[in-house]
Amino acid sequence: MSIPSPADPLTLGQHLVSVLDSGARVATYKLAVLVALLEFSVENVPEDHGSAVDVDLDDLAERVISLYWRQVRDFDGHYLRQSTQARATIPDTVREFARATATAGRETPLDTAARRNPGLFREMIKKVKLVLVQQPLHRLQRVPGGYAGKSFLYDDSWMSAKMGMTTVLARGNRITLYPGVCFALARLSSLLKPALMLAWVDDVRRKNTFLDGDVPDLEGHLFGNSRIALIRPRAALIEAFGPTCFYCSTCVGPDAHVDRVLPWSRVGIDGLANLVLACPSCNTSKSQLLPARSHVLRALDRGRDPITESAASIDWPVQFDRVVTSARGLYASQPEGSPIWLGRNKITAMQVDFSWLNGYRVDLPNIAAPE
Numbered sequence: 001m002s003i004p005s006p007a008d009p010l011t012l013g014q015h016l017v018s019v020l021d022s023g024a025r026v027a028t029y030k031l032a033v034l035v036a037l038l039e040f041s042v043e044n045v046p047e048d049h050g051s052a053v054d055v056d057l058d059d060l061a062e063r064v065i066s067l068y069w070r071q072v073r074d075f076d077g078h079y080l081r082q083s084t085q086a087r088a089t090i091p092d093t094v095r096e097f098a099r100a101t102a103t104a105g106r107e108t109p110l111d112t113a114a115r116r117n118p119g120l121f122r123e124m125i126k127k128v129k130l131v132l133v134q135q136p137l138h139r140l141q142r143v144p145g146g147y148a149g150k151s152f153l154y155d156d157s158w159m160s161a162k163m164g165m166t167t168v169l170a171r172g173n174r175i176t177l178y179p180g181v182c183f184a185l186a187r188l189s190s191l192l193k194p195a196l197m198l199a200w201v202d203d204v205r206r207k208n209t210f211l212d213g214d215v216p217d218l219e220g221h222l223f224g225n226s227r228i229a230l231i232r233p234r235a236a237l238i239e240a241f242g243p244t245c246f247y248c249s250t251c252v253g254p255d256a257h258v259d260r261v262l263p264w265s266r267v268g269i270d271g272l273a274n275l276v277l278a279c280p281s282c283n284t285s286k287s288q289l290l291p292a293r294s295h296v297l298r299a300l301d302r303g304r305d306p307i308t309e310s311a312a313s314i315d316w317p318v319q320f321d322r323v324v325t326s327a328r329g330l331y332a333s334q335p336e337g338s339p340i341w342l343g344r345n346k347i348t349a350m351q352v353d354f355s356w357l358n359g360y361r362v363d364l365p366n367i368a369a370p371e
């Protein structure tokens, strides 16, 4: 099989859009796996942009699980269908795990749940991983039209609908993104991710007939991008870092906004390392723009320990390392001249330089590894 030449973002983007366009999907798995691959790519942009990059399948499974984690909560008294089939293994498995690790009366972050029952967490990773290779990873690149049968992201010739774990492990428990694909996906991420999520909301709406056109905030429920989802960290942020806007130092009251420094449309990081208090005007003006690097640096300079301590007090994830790796990938993959948010109504063009992040060493614990 011939390996495609280093990925051209435009061609790759067209291929991926054809995945979106390919009509009624049985389940939302393809969308989930694509969003997970985009987030992975942003966080793993190689030094040499033309390199091939390995994606560990446990890591990919965990990313997919974290996408479904919020979605398996009841919405308006219903468990939302993610498939036209009666059972959907991935959300069903995630829901069982959520139930087994729940705290009464509050949402449990996935990494807290994983610590609570690591054995069951590993079982879930294994189960989800197998479904991923049998279904969406195996079928993702088989889009109708001119691309049928040709892989453009990774070699999938060894996958099949009936394959077992032995084959997955024999293949190194990974897929390898073709040369240049990781960088191209990171570049495309801010364009494609919102489109994938719109398609996802639309799919869920169609698979759940009780949802009519004007259901309140289905998107917020599925993706946790409503401000309501971030109310719990607000008090902790005020307590730890004071009641001021992170960007302009204005005093903020108890109804301050909680802002994701790296915007949610680029990377879905809800960990406290990515959260700050913002006054409504800064929050609105910043919107989904990439902030100036100084803001990210200041957010990290609040310190790993104080952030971790504050997060622990409300049982909230930290994700310090994800902020570091994502920032590196985001700034490295934006075209020069992209708009950068400096402060309220101050936007400038980006200059490429991300050496400033090199001082932040990343030491990622592999939560799915056997003890």
Ligand SMILES: [Zn+2]
Pocket (backbone or CB within 6 Å): 245, 246, 247, 248, 249, 250, 278, 279, 280, 281, 282, 283
């Ligand atoms: Zn402000």
